[in-house]
Amino acid sequence: MRSQADNRHPDLGAALRHLLSSGGKRIRPAVTLLTGIMLEADTERLVTLAAAIEMLHTATLVHDDLIDGAVLRRGIATLNSQWSPAATVLTGDFIFARAAKLAAETDSVLLMRMFSETLAVIVNGELTQMFSSRGIASRENYEQRIYAKTASLFELATRTAAILGEVGEAKIEAATRFGYCLGMAFQIVDDILDFTGEQATVGKPVASDLRQGLVTLPALYYLELHPNDADMAVILGGEEIEQVVMNRLVAAIRDSGAIHQAMAEAHRYVDTALGLLAEMPECVERQALGELARYIVDRQL
Amino acid sequence: MRSQADNRHPDLGAALRHLLSSGGKRIRPAVTLLTGIMLEADTERLVTLAAAIEMLHTATLVHDDLIDGAVLRRGIATLNSQWSPAATVLTGDFIFARAAKLAAETDSVLLMRMFSETLAVIVNGELTQMFSSRGIASRENYEQRIYAKTASLFELATRTAAILGEVGEAKIEAATRFGYCLGMAFQIVDDILDFTGEQATVGKPVASDLRQGLVTLPALYYLELHPNDADMAVILGGEEIEQVVMNRLVAAIRDSGAIHQAMAEAHRYVDTALGLLAEMPECVERQALGELARYIVDRQL
Numbered sequence: 001m002r003s004q005a006d007n008r009h010p011d012l013g014a015a016l017r018h019l020l021s022s023g024g025k026r027i028r029p030a031v032t033l034l035t036g037i038m039l040e041a042d043t044e045r046l047v048t049l050a051a052a053i054e055m056l057h058t059a060t061l062v063h064d065d066l067i068d069g070a071v072l073r074r075g076i077a078t079l080n081s082q083w084s085p086a087a088t089v090l091t092g093d094f095i096f097a098r099a100a101k102l103a104a105e106t107d108s109v110l111l112m113r114m115f116s117e118t119l120a121v122i123v124n125g126e127l128t129q130m131f132s133s134r135g136i137a138s139r140e141n142y143e144q145r146i147y148a149k150t151a152s153l154f155e156l157a158t159r160t161a162a163i164l165g166e167v168g169e170a171k172i173e174a175a176t177r178f179g180y181c182l183g184m185a186f187q188i189v190d191d192i193l194d195f196t197g198e199q200a201t202v203g204k205p206v207a208s209d210l211r212q213g214l215v216t217l218p219a220l221y222y223l224e225l226h227p228n229d230a231d232m233a234v235i236l237g238g239e240e241i242e243q244v245v246m247n248r249l250v251a252a253i254r255d256s257g258a259i260h261q262a263m264a265e266a267h268r269y270v271d272t273a274l275g276l277l278a279e280m281p282e283c284v285e286r287q288a289l290g291e292l293a294r295y296i297v298d299r300q301l
Numbered sequence: 302m303r304s305q306a307d308n309r310h311p312d313l314g315a316a317l318r319h320l321l322s323s324g325g326k327r328i329r330p331a332v333t334l335l336t337g338i339m340l341e342a343d344t345e346r347l348v349t350l351a352a353a354i355e356m357l358h359t360a361t362l363v364h365d366d367l368i369d370g371a372v373l374r375r376g377i378a379t380l381n382s383q384w385s386p387a388a389t390v391l392t393g394d395f396i397f398a399r400a401a402k403l404a405a406e407t408d409s410v411l412l413m414r415m416f417s418e419t420l421a422v423i424v425n426g427e428l429t430q431m432f433s434s435r436g437i438a439s440r441e442n443y444e445q446r447i448y449a450k451t452a453s454l455f456e457l458a459t460r461t462a463a464i465l466g467e468v469g470e471a472k473i474e475a476a477t478r479f480g481y482c483l484g485m486a487f488q489i490v491d492d493i494l495d496f497t498g499e500q501a502t503v504g505k506p507v508a509s510d511l512r513q514g515l516v517t518l519p520a521l522y523y524l525e526l527h528p529n530d531a532d533m534a535v536i537l538g539g540e541e542i543e544q545v546v547m548n549r550l551v552a553a554i555r556d557s558g559a560i561h562q563a564m565a566e567a568h569r570y571v572d573t574a575l576g577l578l579a580e581m582p583e584c585v586e587r588q589a590l591g592e593l594a595r596y597i598v599d600r601q602l
Contacts, residue, residue, distance in 0.1 A: 104410055115401070
């Protein structure tokens with residue numbers, strides 16, 4: 001990943017090193033590598049694929065942080081907090097280009113098509129969220145959003161890793177579904193942490209989604225429990241909400257059974273993922289994938 | 302191209318229709334199609350390729366106009382003049398994704414690699430121009446800039462069209478060089494029009510590059526003729542330039558032999574292109590490409 005800015009403008013190299021230095025959890029490339037090794041994919045192509053997946057993720061984060069005006073990501077300064085919007089847009093574009101190059105280096109047209117389709121799904125999801133998701137309290141809308149935002153890329157990771165493994169259609173489908181479940185669980189837990197985490201840990205204000213009118217799973221369950229909640233009605237009405245009302249609502253959601261219900265939902269996805277895994281070849285990577293799936297629901301809680 | 306936003310958010314479809322409605326000259330897909338037909342490429346894959354090339358071009362324009370704060374493009378309102386920066390960034394990303402999808406549909410991994418490499422060249426060129434090209438009066442720097450900005454995509458168009466034609470290496474190389482020459486000539490003429498065109502026709506202030514400290518071919522030749530010109534020294538020094546001084550300098554460049562010299566340079570590229578064309582199979586498309594090459598130097602003058 002670091003070598004992708006070689007022979008380019010020095011500032012691009014600096015930006016790439018900066019972006020990659022924070023590390024992050026690297027959960028997407030880990031899932032890619034473990035799935036591929038479990039299914040006996042060619043190592044060289046698999047490593048290229050894992051790098052392509054992480055670069056695609058990084059490119060979308062660069063543009064997201066610019067759009068959101070985020071100052072910190074993974075505990076380090078975002079690119080947009082240090083560079084002009086123009087340079088940030090172009091750096092994101094450059095990383096897209098390098099993700100596409102890495103994807104092409106796996107030498108599979110099928111894989112390239114899936115890559116471009118997933119990018120379209122992610123971007124379309126962001127635009128849909130921007131234009132028409134505020135104030136919508138719908139389970140279907142929520143699931144579509146987290147699929148576009150997170151599960152689509154996890155699904156791409158495990159599906160393409162299985163394709164590189166040249167396993168049969170049934171195993172490719174199982175691997176796809178495995179990635180999907182991991183991604184859904186991952187985003188649900190992220191959405192729970194948005195309510196339960198401390199601002200210092202999460203790196204952004206508590207309930208940042210709800211503040212923007214975006215109703216995530218804990219809020220959906222809360223609304224089921226308290227369909228006539230006056231504070232929620234304000235949010236759903238798209239009105240400006242006072243800080244004190246917001247704090248009251250967040251406390252009410254935290255203290256309700258909603259958090260527990262949302263966690264149970266994340267656990268169901270992980271259980272489905274573990275069930276799919278049981279059909280896969282027994283090996284040390286399968287064990288590691290199981291641990292990773294469990295980590296997704298256990299982290300930071 | 303229009304169908305690329307099907308089943309996506311309605312505003313994306315509207316944006317795509319808006320972007321494509323202006324038409325523009327469509328010179329890149331025209332070059333792609335004519336080259337491919339001349340070299341007997343499969344029609345379906347060729348049309349997909351031409352659409353991919355134009356979509357890649359459109360995506361870069363969407364981000365460029367946002368970065369430059371441009372209000373008009375091809376006589377119609379730019380996306381960024383009507384939408385938020387966030388929506389504009391994402392729409393550009395979506396168009397990148399669709400360009401990649403179309404490129405993948407040509408079913409050639411080699412072609413995909415070239416696509417992603419060209420996108421990296423274009424974006425790196427823009428970043429380099431942004432960070433380190435102001436006030437530089439160098440022929441080498443100029444040629445690198447216009448290669449990255451324009452000729453690289455023309456070269457991609459003709460090279461990939463030739464690859465789809467499955468002609469031998471020699472013809473692929475000739476087609477590549479042909480596209481390169483067309484692109485260099487095209488950008489030089491654009492840079493001349495930036496000095497000689499009327500603001501109303503060009504759609505931006507006269508000498509917009511020079512106002513930003515970017516020295517293009519007419520200014521380079523002017524500097525050769527008048528190495529001690531005080532007004533040019535101000536530009537090269539990176540100082541803020543007064544409107545009256547700028548107008549004086551632009552008039553001086555227009556009235557000098559620099560415009561003529563730059564046109565002669567564009568003609569040399571077109572002559573080289575026509576020479577390369579002479580080696581290609583004789584057909585109606587070859588004739589049309591010859592006319593297109595001549596149009597590139599004759600347009601709007």
